[in-house]
Amino acid sequence: MSLWVRALSATAICVALTVGASAADEIQERTIRWGHLNNTDHPVSFGVQKFAEILLAKSGGKMKVREFAASQLGNELQQQSALRGGTQEMLSASTTSLATVIPEFGLIDFPFLFNTTEQADALATGKFGNAMLDTLPSKGLVGLGYWGLGFRNVTNSTRPITKVEDFSGLKLRVIPNPVYLESFSAFKANPVPMAFGELYSALETRTVDGQENPYTVILSNKFYEVQKYVSATNHTFTLNIILVSKAFWDKLSPTEQRLMREAYAESRGYQKEQTRLQTEKALAELQAKGMQYNAIAPEETERMRKAVQPVVDKISANLRPETVKLFNDEVERIRKDVK
Incomplete structure (x- = not known):
């Protein structure tokens, strides 16, 4: 038997052992394009690489x-549009970017919700997080789950932020x-909305004084080269959502869909630890x-x-009441039960 034939046989055996002989026939050769905003030295990239490693092994x-x-592949909104149009397969993006199509995702961005990573994680994996995943297929997207990127903090080139008055101007x-x-x-x-890809240049030229991430x-983005102060505001916890194009997802066999979900589940703990x-x-x-x-x-x-509570009240009033209630109930439970 030639080396090539032996290698082919070994691959077939690997697939059979991983997913079962009958299910192995349901797995096709596929290349999945996964885009995101972060550099390859960032925990998001580490998570993508781990997911890829697991999926490759599981699919033989x-x-x-x-x-x-x-x-x-563009900014998050451009990539989100590509997924919905079926021209890109996967994206890990901030839940914030989804608020443009499902406004209730904006609830996750409310400031000062939690004090710990465990509390934010409990929101993502609980009733609210799962309910939000259920809203995605109607928008041409499938959500496998969430990754945590950590608390956001303010940097600037003017002064340290120690109290609310320091933000002024x-x-x-x-x-x-x-x-x-x-x-x-x-x-x-003075908040300035801006695509992430334009940020370093804007900081360097002092078009803006600072940013928050x-x-x-x-x-990873070397903002320390153009920023002097970093203040632990911990104002929001950034969640990434792992998105799949529904147009692509619907082409997958049940076995392939299962392997995708398993690869996410098995890579999640690794990505969380890398973030920490x-x-x-x-x-x-x-x-x-x-x-x-x-x-x-x-x-x-x-x-x-207290300064931002009126903002929370105003935005909540314009969202679906049942979703806001579920969100508030979950936040209250988590603050009480999760440290």
Whole structure:
């Protein structure tokens, strides 16, 4: 028997052992294009690579993921449109970007909801998070689940943020989303909606004074080169949602769909741990590279929370009441039960 034939036989055996002999016939050769905004040294990319590794093994080498990092396929809204149109297969994007098609996703962006990663994770994996996944197929999308990117923190080139008054007059790039725009307006800052790919240049030229993102994003994109201060505002926890084009999903066999879901489930813990490790490492490296870090006193965080409460009330009033109630009930439960 030739080496080529032996290799082919080994692959067939691997597939049979992984998914069962009859199900192996349902797996086709596929290349899945997965886009996201982050660089390849970021926990999102680590998660994509782990998912790809698991799916490749489970499918006996037939289902391959091709990663397009660092906005190669466009910004999140452009990639989301490509998924809905069936010209791109997968995307890991902030839940914020989905608020343009399903406004209730904006609830996740409400500031100062939680104090710990575990609490944010409980929201994503609980009744509310699952209910939001159920809304996606009607918009041409399938959600496999969520990844956590960490708490967002403010950087700027003007002064440290220690109290709500320190935001006054600062031009801060924010995600083009009503929650972010109105929240930072409530702080008396000047929020500037801007695509992420334009941000470094805007910081460098002082078109904006600062921005807000998790520490891992700040480090990976070298914002320390054009920003002096990093303040632990911890105002929101960023969740990424793992999206699949429904047009692509509907072409998959039940076995292929199952393998996709299993690859997500098995990669999730790894991605979560990488986010934790890289967040700790990123903050230390930002300080080592010269950024001035400051924490914020609990009483000042509470003042910030009160300043944005009218924004929370206003936006909630314009969303589906049953979804808002489910969200509020879940947040209350989690604050009480999860540390």
